[in-house]
Amino acid sequence: METDDGNFIHYMPESNKSMNSLPTTGLDAEDIWDLYNDETRRIFAAWKHRAVKKKPPVPIYCVENSKPITRPIYASTDWASKRNKKENDIIQSTIQEFERIQEERARAEREKRERELQLKIQKEEAERKKREQHERQEKEKKEKEIREAKEREAREKEEQRKKNEQKKIQDQASQQEKELKERFGDDPEKDASYYWDIIESIKSDIAKPVSENKELKNYCLSQRRKITPRLGQITKSNSQIQKITGLLQGTFQEARTKGPLVYRWVLNFFCKAVVKQAEAEVSVNLSSAFPLAKLCLLLCSQNPDLFDLLIARLQKKCPWVIPTIYNLHTEVGRKKLGYRKLADGRYEQQAPYIERQCGIFAVYAAFVSLDDSLGPRSWKLFSRLLNLTSPREFLDKDQDLGQTLCSIVTTYLDIAGRTLLRLYGNQGRKLLAASFSTPFVGAEGGGSPYGRLRIVGEDWLNGKGGLDFSFEP
DSSP, X not given: OBOTTSOEEOOOGGGXXXXXXXXXXSOOHHHHHHHHHHHHHHHHHHHHHHHHTTXXXXXXXXXXXXXXXXXXXXXXXXXXXXXXXXXXXXHHXXXXXXXXXXXXXXXXXXXXXXXXXXXXXXXXXXXXXXXXXXXXXXXXXXXXXXXXXXXXXXXXXXHHHHHHHHHHHHHHHHHHHHHHHHHSOSOHHHHHHXXXXXXXXXXXXXXXXXXXXXXXXXXXXXXXXXXHHHHTTOOSXXXXXXXXXXXXXXXXXXXXXTOHXXXXXXXXXXXXXXXXXXXXXXXXXXXXXXXXXXXXXXXXXXXXXXXXXXXXXXXXXXXXXXOOOOOTTSHHHHHHHTOOBOTTSOXXXXXXXXXXXXHHHHHHHHHHHHSGGGXXXXXXXXXXXXXXXXXXXXXXXXXXXXXXXXXXXXHHXXXXXXXXXXXXXXXXXXXXXXXXXXHHHOSXXXXXXHHHHHHHHHHHHTTOOSOOOOOBO
């Protein structure tokens, strides 16, 4: 039972005797027993409720230490039911509160498990991503290593290929240099004598036997009529040059079938026609030397015998191809210098002589400048020109020779200067600078050839030297 101070009273069994002395309440034994049971259940429910909330347990008082309470003497018959309902409400409220707390605990436990599961999933996902990233990095690392190894191998192969090509080029250059030293040594007179011997052998071994054989002579004359007009058709068009090269090579191949004598006669006539073309056209237009020289290079690559014949013919008409100065005041000297003797017995004037010499020389300068493998010839040609008596020294003793030398040097600068500079760099630049320096050409005087060399030198100093020329498709 509940006391005035809110505590509960539990009647011990020995107190049952006192209950017999209470006034009659109208309750039978079953009602009292229900009341007792409800009261007991309420006490234990309250005790559990306070225990859940961590409060001190509900004090339970025995009859001995409880205050006696006056129970209602007159009570209605439904008192126990009302009392039971009230107590039952308290018990139900306590049970609901307990269930709510249990649900909250369960919910909290469930949320905790869900969080732990989520954290576990996140951790596993992070580990999976980390593992995948590590695997991807390892794969990329291996692929990178494989790619770098392939690139390194390719670079090594390319470097080795370049080294082999460089070695091949060096070997070829060494071989060419060796051949040049054997055939085109440091003695210009010896070299000139070598090509003069070729001219003499042509006269005795080729021209004379052909002229004595009427059939061969007629055939050679017919081939001559094919060569001359084709040289006049040359332009700066690569396709036209290739076409004419093919036609001339066909002529050479046809002559080869007639025997080596006819073949060399046709080659010799072609070289003479080149010299005439240079005298007629190149002398008035130096740029036309490039197409003619390219044609000669293409034909020389297919006919090795043509190379020496061509230089011999150029050197015969223009001794500046193998720079050698002869005595201008003797018949032999003038003839070797390339002067023409007129019908009246006198020699041609200086201006047409220089013009013709520059035309022939321009073809040879273009010939050695269009093919890089002939670079050593170009260097030797120009250095030999500069090693001759300088035009400045000719100003006093022989101005005609000085003017010719100035014109030849100017022609080389216009035609082959850019190639020399490209092939030999700083050393080529020094050689070019020496050709128009004051110690070589002089500060003033000498006429227009001297003046033109000085002007061309200024153009080179300003980066404008050399003729502008390019082949067309």
